[in-house]
Every structure is written in structure tokens, then in C-alpha cells.
Amino acid sequence: MKNYLELSKEVQEAKEAGKAIVALESTIISHGMPYPQNVKMAREVEQIVRDNGAVPATIAIIDGKIKIGLTDDELEMFGNSSGIAKVSRRDLPQIIATKQLGATTVATTMICAEMAGIETFVTGGIGGVHRGAETTMDISADLEELSQTNVAVICAGAKSILDIGLTLEYLETKGVPVIGYETEVLPAFYTRKSEFKLGFSTDSVDTIADTMKAKWDLELDGGLVIANPIPEEYAMDEAYINGIINQAIKEAEENNIVGKDATPFLLGKVKELTDGKSLDVNIELVKHNAKVGSLIAVSFNNKKK
Secondary structure (H helix, E strand, C coil): CHHEEEECCHHHHHHHHHHHHHEEEEEHHHHCCCCHHHHHHHHHHHHHHHCCCCCEEEEEECEEEEECCCCCHHHHHHHHHCCCEEEEEHHHHHHHHHCEEEEEEEHHHHHHHHHCEEEEEEEEEEEEEEEEEHHHCCCCCCHHHHHHHHCCECCCCCCCCHHHHHHHHHHHHHHCCCCEEEEECCCEEEEECCEEEEEECCHHHHHHHHHHHHHHCCCCCCCCEECCCHHHHCCCCCCHHHHHHHHHHHHHCCCCCCCCHHHHHHHHHHHHHCCCCHHHHHHHHHHHHHHHHHHHHHHHHHHHC
């Protein structure tokens, strides 16, 4: 396995020095937003991680290697290339074997982070159970990964294009802790609130780090979801964004867009219908997650020593 991993100089030095490291996904760069906004966002998020005491490790598949941490040139190349494969667990072997450029989803970033010994991962929002999944069985691989891979995921909740209630039920069934950070309800990505109350909330990053440590000390495999709401000043109006999402879902159904194509279509349609405001919100919530996730990573790293 180690033959497939390639750590950047910054990440390797952080490992040797025993510093906290935060994993970052690459799908948000290649499929989440246009160039050059994507590269600018990625660099800003990496810097936020550094400013809060941790070391960023953006993960991607390049030339048959799992890159744990990208150089500035690799980040630029990755953000400006076309035809990059979106890589989930099932795709990882073939993308590595054929030496294609691959962007890691939440699920694959978790897999690669665990391979590299990184326990904390920052993203925008997790995938989940799609609306209508009781007939389509359209459930994100992110949820299954959370049930078996030992990485804590800091996010702004589940993407609000999903069935959030069923997503929470699935996580509960799989024994995945969902911890609200400074919130008692699950945030819904673009908005700070949903109707779903969480069983465990805290205002302390140290309590979250203690929970991570206790879980894995007890050999309870699987990840944790740390639900971190978007800051108030950037949150979208709930009725407005829900109306937009419902319209986007209707168009996806009319065009028979399902499976792995559904999420990119829906997010793209939401961006179009909000005149780009949803993209600005996405960037702000990722930045906020990077700050909180880095503080959690530093606290957890100190408790491990």
C-alpha cells in the first residue's frame, strides 16, 4: 500500500515533527467550481489550516499515485485540467492502474487519509441519502465509508439537496456519531438549521477531540461527523434556497439524471438559479470548516501524545 502513497514535502515534514495534519478533498476543486476560483479557494483553505496550527494535505490521484498534499504547481494543474475523473471507492483501483488524474470524493479522501495516518478531514458537506432513495436506492458511498473508516469529517452538515432525515437515520444505524459544534440541530449546508435535532452538541473542540480519542481507543471503527454551521452572515434564507432546490430536483427528474451525475447537476442548477450566490456560500462554509477542523486536529493531536 505504501508504494501507492506519495507525501508532499510539507506533509512528510509535519509527520516527522508530529504536527497535526488536516486532509482536504480535491473533487471540490475539479468538479465543485470553475477555474480560477477553484484554485484560489483551495489555496485560501490551505492557508487557513496553517494559520490555525495544522498542516494541510489536499489529496488527489496523479500518475498512478495517491498524492497526500499537493505542491502549488500540482494544485494549479489540477484546478485547470479537464476530464478529471471523480473517484469514489469503487473507482480508485482503476484510476491508479491507468494513471489517470483523479479527484477524491469525501469517501475516497477518507480512505486515503486513513492510509496516510491522518484522522481529521475538512470538507463542505457530506453526501447522503437522496430524495426518493426508498425506490432508487441512491445512497452516497460517503455514508458507508463513515461507518468503517477511522476519520473525523468536519462539514456543514449534509447537502440540502438530499433527504436529511433519512441521512441521519442511516448514520444512526451504522453507529456513526454526529456531533453538533455550536449547534443543537443538523445544519443543512446553505443554511444553519434543519428540523432535525442532534443527540450530542458541544461548544468545545477539546470535547470533540476527547470523543474522537475515546471512540478509537475503544476500537469502535468508523468515522465521526462534526456538523459545523455556516456563519450567520453567509447563511442563505431557508425558504428561498429550499424553493431553488425543489426546482433543481424537479429538473433532474424530468431529465432522468440519477446516480453519480445527480449531485453535480443539482449543485450546478442551484448555482445557476441563485445567480452564483450558492457558490459564494459554499466557499465561505468550507473556509469556516477549515478553521474549526484545524483546531480540532490540533487538540486531538495533542491528546494522542
